[in-house]
Amino acid sequence: MENFSYSRPATLRDATAQLGKEHGRVAIIAGGTDLLGEMKDELAAPARLVPVRHLREMQGVRTVGAGLRIGAATPLVDVVENRAVQEQAPLLAMAAVKVGTPAIRNMGTIGGNICQRPRCWYYRNNYPCFKHGGSACFSALGENDFHAILEGGPSFIVHPSDTAPALVALGASARIAGPGGRERIVPLDAFFVTPRQDVRRENVLQPDEILVELQVPNAPAGSRATYVKEMVRETWNFALCSVAAMVTLSNGVVSDVRIVMGGVAPVPYRALKAEAAIRGQRLTETTAAAAGAAAVEGARPLAKNGYKVPLTQATVKRALLSLA
Amino acid sequence: MKHTVDLTVNGEACSETVEARTLLVHLLRDQLGLTGTHVGCVVGECGACSVLVDGKLVKSCLMLAVQADGRDVTTIEGLSGGAALHPVQEAFVQRFALQCGFCTPGFVMAAHALLCANPDPTEAEIRQVLSSNLCMCTGYVQIVEAVKEAAARLRSCT
Numbered sequence: 001m002e003n004f005s006y007s008r009p010a011t012l013r014d015a016t017a018q019l020g021k022e023h024g025r026v027a028i029i030a031g032g033t034d035l036l037g038e039m040k041d042e043l044a045a046p047a048r049l050v051p052v053r054h055l056r057e058m059q060g061v062r063t064v065g066a067g068l069r070i071g072a073a074t075p076l077v078d079v080v081e082n083r084a085v086q087e088q089a090p091l092l093a094m095a096a097v098k099v100g101t102p103a104i105r106n107m108g109t110i111g112g113n114i115c116q117r118p119r120c121w122y123y124r125n126n127y128p129c130f131k132h133g134g135s136a137c138f139s140a141l142g143e144n145d146f147h148a149i150l151e152g153g154p155s156f157i158v159h160p161s162d163t164a165p166a167l168v169a170l171g172a173s174a175r176i177a178g179p180g181g182r183e184r185i186v187p188l189d190a191f192f193v194t195p196r197q198d199v200r201r202e203n204v205l206q207p208d209e210i211l212v213e214l215q216v217p218n219a220p221a222g223s224r225a226t227y228v229k230e231m232v233r234e235t236w237n238f239a240l241c242s243v244a245a246m247v248t249l250s251n252g253v254v255s256d257v258r259i260v261m262g263g264v265a266p267v268p269y270r271a272l273k274a275e276a277a278i279r280g281q282r283l284t285e286t287t288a289a290a291a292g293a294a295a296v297e298g299a300r301p302l303a304k305n306g307y308k309v310p311l312t313q314a315t316v317k318r319a320l321l322s323l324a
Numbered sequence: 325m326k327h328t329v330d331l332t333v334n335g336e337a338c339s340e341t342v343e344a345r346t347l348l349v350h351l352l353r354d355q356l357g358l359t360g361t362h363v364g365c366v367v368g369e370c371g372a373c374s375v376l377v378d379g380k381l382v383k384s385c386l387m388l389a390v391q392a393d394g395r396d397v398t399t400i401e402g403l404s405g406g407a408a409l410h411p412v413q414e415a416f417v418q419r420f421a422l423q424c425g426f427c428t429p430g431f432v433m434a435a436h437a438l439l440c441a442n443p444d445p446t447e448a449e450i451r452q453v454l455s456s457n458l459c460m461c462t463g464y465v466q467i468v469e470a471v472k473e474a475a476a477r478l479r480s481c482t
């Protein structure tokens with residue numbers, strides 16, 4: 001790993017002042033579980049690291065009004081174990097506990113989890129792909145077993161986060177700090193960007209900005225939620241596909257629903273067609289299967305990831321049935 | 325640029341000079357001589373370098389030494405009292421939970437972290453925590469048995 005400078009900012013304002021205008025030159029480090037891996041593999045070689053885990057605004061879970069404010073540098077374990085999260089946004093706790101292993105959840109943070117870089121093996125092996133500034137996606141015609149079936153192209157990465165689909169389903173927003181005390185709030189469904197919008201990046205964060213906190217509205221009263229993650233083995237892997245589902249039933253009929261999928265598209269993918277298919281219906285084998293089919297409408301699998309289409313269909317169906 | 329980090333390791337305060345890129349595992353092994361913490365994959369996958377930081381299980385190859393400034397680190401050397409093995413270590417010996425032994429310090433630290441937080445874990449909880457660590461020899465069955473035995477031993481002596 002190349003050496004770099006490391007300076008501990010006293011305040012959030014000091015931290016943003018250290019970032020600069022160029023992607024990759026300065027990196028923000030919270031838990032470091034993704035960043036240090038990237039630096040060791042020479043995918044990233046920042047000249048400076050700016051640690052943020054100690055910054056007050058970025059730590060811990062608070063209840064504010066009808067929602068939660070979760071500091072972006074809060075370790076995943078603290079999100080999983082937090083009583084307010086369990087009660088007010090249980091979907092998030094269910095998703096966060098599926099990240100990595102206990103040791104990873106002790107170190108990694110929720111902000112880092114949603115900002116982690118892709119796991120594509122070409123990207124991670126430093127092929128000169130779009131993500132590295134090159135002019136090809138090697139997975140398109142290569143080994144694409146784990147790549148996108150929806151929203152793919154020109155890059156076919158999938159978004160690897162478990163917490164992101166849950167946060168999108170909950171209608172969360174990102175509070176972002178820029179230089180000079182500037183701030184903006186971005187709803188998470190506008191936070192992630194597809195390769196067509198920006199092939200180099202996975203989100204809207206500018207080089208001089210820091211994701212400070214996640215603002216998570218309480219789950220609707222009476223709603224039920226689940227996070228289902230399918231992996232190649234039972235634990236400790238990124239999702240082949242995952243489904244964050246939240247429904248509210250009125251007299252046995254779905255009155256409100258959110259279905260957001262991970263591992264199948266370059267962004268957390270809100271399955272609007274599946275939501276439309278199940279809204280106003282009772283949750284039965286037939287209606288859940290129809291929602292599953294609607295979830296993969298428009299899917300364009302590559303040569304080796306066709307299995308993801310029925311897998312995603314079945315996972316959506318199963319997630320919904322578990323909420324009946 | 326060099327940095328000074330002040331941390332507590334196995335109950336003793338120490339102050340060390342490191343480069344920004346020095347990993348916690350290298351500080352422990354190369355500067356403090358605590359070679360019980362092993363370096364396996366160095367990318368956070370195998371768990372051979374597992375230690376406790378502020379009581380929580382972490383992979384010391386995925387943490388910079390500068391990130392450990394002001395924190396409390398426990399390594400495998402901090403478990404036993406002199407020549408006497410810690411009950412988790414005893415149980416690993418009794419249950420043949422190791423063959424080559426390379427991964428063992430990491431497994432013992434993972435088991436110790438679990439049992440401190442949860443003295444009576446279910447097998448599923450044991451397996452969940454051990455999913456942070458890889459063993460290429462044993463097939464894990466005896467490791468799970470050892471953790472169950474360690475839990476029973478620790479409960480009987482409190």
